[in-house]
Every structure is written in structure tokens, then in C-alpha cells.
Amino acid sequence: MRFTDEHRLLRDAVRDLVEREINPHVDEWEAARSFPAHALFKIFGRAGYLGITKPHAYGGMELDWSYAMVMAEALGHARCGAVPMAIGVQTDMCTPALARFGSDELKREFLAPSIAGDLVGSIGVSESVAGSDVAAIKTTAVKDGGDYVVRGEKMWITNGIQADWMCCLVNTSDDPPHRNKSLIVVPLDAPGVERSTKLEKLGMWASDTAQIFFDGVRVPQRYRIGDEGMGFTYQMMQFQEERLWGAANVLTALEDLIQDTIDYARQRRAFGRAILDNQVVHFRLAELQTEIEALRSLVYRATELLVAGDDVTLLASMAKLKAGRLARQVSDACLQYWGGQGYMWESPVARAYRDCRLMSIGGGADEVMLSIICKHQGTLPGTGG
Ligand SMILES: Cc1cc2nc3c(=O)[nH]c(=O)nc-3n(C[C@H](O)[C@H](O)[C@H](O)COP(=O)(O)OP(=O)(O)OC[C@H]3O[C@@H](n4cnc5c(N)ncnc54)[C@H](O)[C@@H]3O)c2cc1C
Numbered sequence: 225m226r227f228t229d230e231h232r233l234l235r236d237a238v239r240d241l242v243e244r245e246i247n248p249h250v251d252e253w254e255a256a257r258s259f260p261a262h263a264l265f266k267i268f269g270r271a272g273y274l275g276i277t278k279p280h281a282y283g284g285m286e287l288d289w290s291y292a293m294v295m296a297e298a299l300g301h302a303r304c305g306a307v308p309m310a311i312g313v314q315t316d317m318c319t320p321a322l323a324r325f326g327s328d329e330l331k332r333e334f335l336a337p338s339i340a341g342d343l344v345g346s347i348g349v350s351e352s353v354a355g356s357d358v359a360a361i362k363t364t365a366v367k368d369g370g371d372y373v374v375r376g377e378k379m380w381i382t383n384g385i386q387a388d389w390m391c392c393l394v395n396t397s398d399d400p401p402h403r404n405k406s407l408i409v410v411p412l413d414a415p416g417v418e419r420s421t422k423l424e425k426l427g428m429w430a431s432d433t434a435q436i437f438f439d440g441v442r443v444p445q446r447y448r449i450g451d452e453g454m455g456f457t458y459q460m461m462q463f464q465e466e467r468l469w470g471a472a473n474v475l476t477a478l479e480d481l482i483q484d485t486i487d488y489a490r491q492r493r494a495f496g497r498a499i500l501d502n503q504v505v506h507f508r509l510a511e512l513q514t515e516i517e518a519l520r521s522l523v524y525r526a527t528e529l530l531v532a533g534d535d536v537t538l539l540a541s542m543a544k545l546k547a548g549r550l551a552r553q554v555s556d557a558c559l560q561y562w563g564g565q566g567y568m569w570e571s572p573v574a575r576a577y578r579d580c581r582l583m584s585i586g587g588g589a590d591e592v593m594l595s596i597i598c599k600h601q602g603t604l605p606g607t608g609g
Pocket residue numbers: 313346347348349350351354355356357379380381382383425428433582585586587588589590591592595
């Protein structure tokens with residue numbers, strides 16, 4: 225993928241916004257275990273960055289996904305993983321299916337204000353009984369008059385405390401599990417919605433995460449996204465963007481971490497020389513930098529194919545798997561070279577170590593990515609020739 229001047233302009237502008245509107249507040253937001261989503265999203269919305277790939281008709285820029293990828297990379301310069309993740313949920317996790325399959329009316333009601341930064345969205349797939357096995361979710365939406373009545377619960381929902389709406393995967397029939405699901409928009413101020421208190425997490429502290437309960441929540445049937453029974457398929461499509469976004473976002477975050485580590489190890493001395501001057505240290509950092517560049521090539525290739533209209537499930541899964549593995553390796557190696565200072569709770573490398581751990585779990589665990597890759601290889605039991 226070759227960057228145009230437009231890509232470079234967008235990258236620099238988003239990075240500039242990150243430096244002005246996110247980084248000065250990161251320590252405060254991490255300590256508060258939350259960031260002001262509505263205020264920050266309004267700033268990003270005004271700049272147009274919450275609708276890069278979305279149609280003009282709903283306030284978007286209508287650019288191709290390579291620009292969303294550029295924004296994901298630029299957001300990686302935030303000094304925490306939590307805030308970029310929350311923005312990524314809004315731009316590339318809870319809105320792609322709505323933009324693709326939602327009715328005009330639904331898009332005017334939920335997509336346009338989300339692009340403007342007036343509404344905060346969330347994606348509700350995981351439940352306390354079903355995370356990796358998406359087909360096994362239990363939440364139901366049963367038709368009653370012109371409504372659906374939703375019962376069930378969603379777990380570990382990013383933006384869950386502050387979100388105004390959820391793109392929610394529910395069972396709408398007793399058909400087989402891949403054909404009985406629908407995506408519906410659930411307004412989170414509807415009667416019958418209850419949110420847990422903020423869940424305490426290992427990392428991603430500034431992002432608010434909640435469990436959300438639905439007890440007979442009435443949602444108009446016109447809030448269904450696309451066709452009934454197509455929810456599983458729509459969600460699998462939406463996962464392509466989510467997983468590629470995650471892989472793109474981690475590239476710059478890991479590069480910044482390596483650079484911070486080089487700076488630290490250059491000034492920190494042991495046995496009469498800088499820590500960095502040990503070959504084992506600078507070789508390891510060079511090796512990891514090379515791995516990041518290899519991941520970048522995979523992300524860019526997948527992006528190019530996605531933009532061309534191909535199904536990139538295989539490459540997006542490979543990128544997500546590699547990103548999860550690499551995020552753990554890089555943050556672990558860097559923490560090692562910071563020594564005792566790296567182990568301190570408040571050190572930036574400790575934050576990165578905690579945040580990076582999510583990459584191998586959230587949005588599909590490494591093993592789920594491996595299962596998808598195996599399906600394509602024909603090596604998963606029951607899928608071979
Ligand atoms: C901070 C955070 C934010 C999140 N945000 C959201 C959100 O906004 N919306 C949402 O819907 N979900 C969200 N999630 C949920 C996340 O997507 C799930 O945690 C993830 O998909 C894994 O599901 P699980 O936790 O139920 O793991 P399980 O399904 O219980 O699996 C546990 C572990 O078992 C292993 N495993 C699973 N399947 C296999 C297999 N076939 N073979 C071998 N090993 C296997 C994996 O190592 C996996 O990590 C979030 C999670 C976290 C921690």
C-alpha cells in the first residue's frame with residue numbers, strides 16, 4: 225500500500241489531535257478509570273474523524289478503509305491503549321454493520337450523531353456465558369407487536385458505562401445458531417437496561433467497561449440492522465474491520481514503546497556502560513522493530529485487499545494473531561530493560577505491559593484466530609477434504 229499526500233495529511237492531523245487532546249490528560253484519566261467520552265468524541269467528531277469511511281449523507285468523509293487504518297495507526301501514539309480502543313469501538317467496531325446494512329432512518333437516528341460525536345456507541349457480542357463461541361450467546365429478542373423484547377446480558381462492554389446505544393447481537397429465532405441471530409440497536413437509556421458498576425481491569429484503565437443487563441427491554445423492530453437471521457454473518461464481517469483496526473493501532477504504540485526503551489536504556493548505566501550498549505539489548509530491540517515492520521506489511525496488504533472488496537477474514541485473523549503475540553513480546557522485553565523502574569505500577573512501560581495483554585484476548589482470542597486460519601487450511605477437524 226502506497227501512502228498518498230492525503231494519507232500523510234490525515235496521519236499528521238490525527239497525531240496532532242492525540243498530542244493536544246489525549247496525551248496531556250492520560251495520567252488523570254487512567255487514575256480516574258474513565259475518560260470523558262462525550263467531550264472527547266465531540267472533538268474528534270467535529271474534526272470528521274469518527275466517520276472517515278462513512279457516507280457523506282450521514283456526515284462521514286466517505287474515504288476508503290486505508291484512511292481508517294491510517295487513523296488507527298496515528299491513534300497508537302496515545303500514551304495509553306484505553307482511549308484509542310474506545311474511539312476504535314465507535315469508528316470500526318459498533319458502526320460498520322449499521323453503515324452497511326442499516327435502514328436510512330436508523331442511520332439518521334444513530335449513525336449520523338455517532339459520526340458527529342454526539343452519541344457514544346458500544347458493541348455487544350460477548351456474554352458471561354459466551355465469548356469465544358459467539359454462536360452460543362443466550363440473549364434473546366422476541367417479537368411483540370411492533371417491538372422486540374430483549375432479555376439477557378452482555379459482558380465486558382467497552383464504553384459500557386458512558387455509551388448511549390449498543391449494536392447488540394441477539395437470538396431472534398430457534399433456527400440453527402448461525403442463522404438465528406440479528407443485530408439490533410438498543411438505546412441504553414431504555415427502561416429495563418441496567419449497567420453494572422465499572423469493572424476493574426488489569427489494564428486499559430481509562431476505558432470504562434461494564435456488564436449490561438436487559439430485562440424485557442422494548443426495542444422497535446425498525447431498530448434491527450438489515451435482515452433478520454443475518455446477525456452472525458454481519459458480525460463476522462464487522463470483525464474484519466475490528467481485528468485489522470486492532471492490529472494497525474498496536475504498530476505505532478509498540479514502536480513508541482521501543483523508542484522510550486531506547487531512550488531509557490541509553491541513559492541508565494550498569495557495569496560502567498549504558499544498558500543499551502549491551503549487544504543483547506540493542507539486537508533484541510532491533511529484532512522486535514523488524515517484527516513490527518513485518519506485521520505492518522501484513523496489515524497493509526490486508527487493507528489493500530479489503531479496499532479492493534475482497535474478503536480478508538484470513539489475513540485479518542493472521543494480523544490480529546500476530547499483533548497479540550507481538551504486543552506481549554515487545555511489552556515484556558521492554559519492561560525487562562527498564563528493570564525495577566519498569567515494574568513500578570505507574571511507569572509507562574508497566575502501563576503498556578498491562579494494556580498489551582488484552583490484544584491476545586479481546587475481539588477474539590489468539591486461539592480463535594488460529595481456528596479461523598485452520599479452517600482456511602482445512603486442518604480443523606470437520607473442515608478438511
Ligand atoms: C477489556 C475488555 C474489553 C472488551 N470489550 C468488549 C466489547 O466491547 N464488546 C464485546 O462484545 N466483548 C468485549 N470483550 C470481550 C472479549 O471479546 C472476550 O473476552 C473474548 O472474545 C474472549 O472471550 P471469553 O473471555 O469469554 O473467553 P472464553 O471463551 O471463556 O475463552 C477463554 C480462553 O480459552 C481459550 N480458548 C477459547 N476457545 C478456544 C479453542 N477453540 N481452542 C483453544 N483454546 C481456546 C482462549 O485462550 C481464551 O482466551 C472485552 C474484553 C475485555 C477484557
